[in-house]
Amino acid sequence: MTSGRPLTYSAISSYSRVEILNRIQRKPQRTVADIVTATALHPNTVREHLQRLIDDGYVVAETEHRTTRGRPRVLYSAADGQSTFSAVQQRKVKDAAQRGDLMRRVLPGAPPELEPDALHQVDALVEDLIDAGFDPIVDETNLTVDLTPCAQAEAQAEHRDVLCAVHLGLMQAVLAQAGGPLALDGMRTSCDPRDCVIQLMFASQRG
Template identity: 50%
Template sequence: MRNGGPVCGPISTYSRVQLLHLLFEAGRGQIRSELTIGELCEATGLHANTVREHLQRLIEGGYVIPTIEHRTTRGRPRTLYRAATGAPGASSPVARDKAKAAARRGDLMRRMLPSAASALGREATYQLDALVEHLEESGFEPVVDDVRLTVDLSPCPHAAGSPDDRPMLCQVHLGLMQGVLTEAGGPLAAECVQAAADPAECTVRLTDRTGLTHGMA
């Protein structure tokens, strides 16, 4: 059985999980998709300097995008923050560069080990390259089944955490995975975290939005 790796990356602390959860929720809103430092501080109870530090790490990782507020009145414009979901207007250049680099490394590995080639198409394969690197950076040891379209993350390194925090953690984790897949570009999407009786078990189901699977071009 695999040992759970250290918790690192964008969900390495509960505070970052909180911030990402708030930004993902704002992105689903009908009016605003961005939040200010003040709003994030009020919602989490964190000091402004702590929020800024976490946001800077998330920006550097390609998970959050800062923009400058457009003001029509006098006053210093504020910095607004949104989750990098890969959607139009919410695409991170850092995330795009990471996806391209993952694809290059994936191509190199497949040239050295032809047996590692996927039956999925080129775009979907590159999406999986980006997803696997993201998960490994976050302390997981992903096992991808490109036939069943699942990603096994057992044992979950967050299993020992509070059960009350798990729903939000899973939701944030799923949102991050979806953002990585969208930034990479292709037919695959992260659909859900499958229910499991054992908190150490974690399997994410993917979906192919084209309904097609084919060999590498």
């Protein structure tokens, strides 16, 4: 499945943004000062990276509610599609579902194996992965998403754990935002860091 849209420079193609997003995913409501301390990046650089992540729907900003005097801080959290929502992310999910429905109407093929809500989750996930620079192959029967070869893992081998954690968090957020029965089960392990197969599951099967 392809989106039919021009390729764009991914917000998470920069490892600095990946590192910032990883820290925000692990602990929400971070300030610029928090991130500067954790990453040693210049405050203006952090602000630029955060704005790019906000523009792509990965991060949301909110103004701190204060009951004392002083300028309220801006707090940054990852858009997880459950407790924190991004209007950009919501629009992306809706647009992906519409494009997916259109493609299934005009392209011949076997009837889909998944129900519409699950299909829309897959539509949103595939488009987000394409935007991130992947070429996903979906197996609706086995509920897998094959991202092999993972060029990002090879190029940033020393940061593979952080990259994988961020990408898995983003995938779960997309599935949650799209709404439906599917959830992220995890990534299949492999001795080859370029191999990346994501396992989905029906949320009702969680123990």
